[in-house]
Amino acid sequence: MELFKILGIGLITCIAGLIVRQVKPDVASIIMIAGGVVILLMVVDYVAQIFDVFKVVMDKTGLSSSLFSIVLKIVGVGYLTEFAANICADTGSNSLAEKILFAGKIIILFMSLPIVTNIVEIVVGLL
Amino acid sequence: MGVDVIFKIAAVGILTAVVGQVLKHSGKEEISTLTTLAGLIIALLMVLNLITTLFDTVKGLFNF
Numbered sequence: 745m746e747l748f749k750i751l752g753i754g755l756i757t758c759i760a761g762l763i764v765r766q767v768k769p770d771v772a773s774i775i776m777i778a779g780g781v782v783i784l785l786m787v788v789d790y791v792a793q794i795f796d797v798f799k800v801v802m803d804k805t806g807l808s809s810s811l812f813s814i815v816l817k818i819v820g821v822g823y824l825t826e827f828a829a830n831i832c833a834d835t836g837s838n839s840l841a842e843k844i845l846f847a848g849k850i851i852i853l854f855m856s857l858p859i860v861t862n863i864v865e866i867v868v869g870l871l
Numbered sequence: 872m873g874v875d876v877i878f879k880i881a882a883v884g885i886l887t888a889v890v891g892q893v894l895k896h897s898g899k900e901e902i903s904t905l906t907t908l909a910g911l912i913i914a915l916l917m918v919l920n921l922i923t924t925l926f927d928t929v930k931g932l933f934n935f
Contacts, residue, residue: 760881771884781921820933
């Protein structure tokens with residue numbers, strides 16, 4: 745199971761970061777980032793399989809696949825924005841992290857506009 | 872892909888610190904600052920490499 749490998753890598757990164765922090769504090773935060781990236785890379789394959797299952801279910805419902813790709817993109821934007829915001833928070837610049845989160849929310853809102861217009865059209869069609 | 876990258880970056884960090892100290896005590900101040908900077912840049916490049924792979928995988932996965 746990948747879980748133990750992920751936990752191991754997380755612990756090793758913390759310990760390596762601790763050791764290097766006494767000697768060189770800036771490289772320590774770099775190690776934290778590297779550990780985070782490695783763990784995310786290991787989980788990405790699971791996300792791929794999850795999305796394949798969703799695609800099959802989505803095709804059955806007959807909805808247009810563009811909606812699903814928008815949802816996919818929004819999840820991706822959330823995934824990366826949260827990753828970048830946490831890195832900034834780790835290295836101490838919390839205000840930058842908040843700004844990145846805010847920008848990510850705006851981008852997600854912008855991406856979800858077509859869905860909203862779609863819903864409005866459907867509702868208007870019903871009335 | 873995984874633990875070895877973390878150990879490599881940690882090794883680079885520790886080595887730069889040691890080399891910097893040795894150079895500082897042997898009287899060559901400016902070279903030691905340069906080596907510390909070089910070590911930091913090497914570590915940064917390694918992490919940059921990792922981050923580009925992450926971004927490419929995510930781009931392919933979420934079909935941006």
